[in-house]
Amino acid sequence: MAQDSLGQNQLHTNEQNIGFYHNPVMLAECLEALNIKTDGTYSDCTLGGAGHSYAIALRLDENGTLHAFDRDEDAIAFAKRRLAGVKPKVIIHPVRFGELKNEIEAGTLDGILYDLGISSHQVDESARGFTFVGNNPLDLRMDRREGVSAQEWLRTVSADDLAAALRKNADMDRAFKLSTRIVEMVAAVSAEGRSVLPSDMKAVVESVFPDKKREVNGLLARVFQAIRMEVNGELKEIEDSLRAAVDCLKVGGRLVVMSYHSVEDRCVKETAAEFERDCICPEHMPVCTCGGNHRRLKKVNRKPILPTDEEIAKNSRARSAKLRVYERV
Numbered sequence: 291m292a293q294d295s296l297g298q299n300q301l302h303t304n305e306q307n308i309g310f311y312h313n314p315v316m317l318a319e320c321l322e323a324l325n326i327k328t329d330g331t332y333s334d335c336t337l338g339g340a341g342h343s344y345a346i347a348l349r350l351d352e353n354g355t356l357h358a359f360d361r362d363e364d365a366i367a368f369a370k371r372r373l374a375g376v377k378p379k380v381i382i383h384p385v386r387f388g389e390l391k392n393e394i395e396a397g398t399l400d401g402i403l404y405d406l407g408i409s410s411h412q413v414d415e416s417a418r419g420f421t422f423v424g425n426n427p428l429d430l431r432m433d434r435r436e437g438v439s440a441q442e443w444l445r446t447v448s449a450d451d452l453a454a455a456l457r458k459n460a461d462m463d464r465a466f467k468l469s470t471r472i473v474e475m476v477a478a479v480s481a482e483g484r485s486v487l488p489s490d491m492k493a494v495v496e497s498v499f500p501d502k503k504r505e506v507n508g509l510l511a512r513v514f515q516a517i518r519m520e521v522n523g524e525l526k527e528i529e530d531s532l533r534a535a536v537d538c539l540k541v542g543g544r545l546v547v548m549s550y551h552s553v554e555d556r557c558v559k560e561t562a563a564e565f566e567r568d569c570i571c572p573e574h575m576p577v578c579t580c581g582g583n584h585r586r587l588k589k590v591n592r593k594p595i596l597p598t599d600e601e602i603a604k605n606s607r608a609r610s611a612k613l614r615v616y617e618r619v
Contacts, residue, residue, distance in 0.1 A: 314345065315601075324546055333538070339372065354378035359389075390534040400544070452472060455520040462512055471497060528558065542618060546613065547616075549611070589614075595613040595614075596613075597611050
């Protein structure tokens with residue numbers, strides 16, 4: 291406990307020196323779940339402002355190594371300042387975490403951490419187009435150097451495909467009606483020669499959900515989430531990276547994943563479940579022919595770990611977090 295308190299104090303001191311990025315959610319729980327060895331090798335697959343990475347680094351000695359992944363240029367620049375001078379070897383990989391298997395050798399990591407979704411800093415920086423606060427054109431790319439922006443995607447997507455994305459990425463009701471209205475709005479805005487703005491999207495949501503005026507901001511957040519996840523290919527990347535993580539872990543290594551909404555959490559559970567089974571035969575097979583013994587992950591906690599009321603009171607963005615912990619077998 292004293293070590294956790296020391297880590298928190300040094301984290302706050304570090305923030306005072308270089309500025310604030312965001313509060314790492316369930317920091318103590320993540321550190322405990324990783325079961326950190328001082329000379330171990332770890333990966334923070336979602337570096338962000340290095341809140342979790344910095345705390346992990348404090349627990350490593352000069353023989354320890356931390357690999358950190360992020361494709362957000364702003365986050366990497368901030369993280370480099372925060373991690374400057376720490377004892378362990380820190381290697382920042384400026385790529386999406388779906389590239390894990392191409393960056394890390396199999397069977398070399400003692401623990402891997404994922405803090406999924408976008409950071410509060412990305413949301414607060416409205417110029418990035420991640421939020422409907424302000425009225426900047428939608429972009430929604432994690433890495434503005436690659437892929438198509440939300441603007442470009444919305445101009446080409448069909449109502450059917452947009453509806454599918456709204457259902458898959460945000461469990462949206464009235465998905466087809468909403469997608470049809472969005473496609474019509476985008477066409478009208480494009481005819482005016484301007485970009486789609488959050489105010490345009492809000493007007494559409496209000497027109498489709500006139501009976502839910504008090505829930506407009508929540509509905510709008512889910513629409514942005516659905517589009518963002520599609521533009522960045524987030525669900526596929528989570529699946530691909532988690533599968534690679536199993537290969538990268540040593541036996542006994544920990545896989546620690548924090549998600550913030552049901553779509554991400556379901557993706558994590560279903561992907562991990564592939565590696566929790568001894569038998570991988572098709573369900574219709576009456577007798578096992580695979581030989582069993584294929585299990586590569588086991589749950590450390592039967593149910594996800596949730597943030598405390600105290601943390602939620604201090605950081606409202608922690609309220610929906612779920613932390614799942616697995617061990618490589």
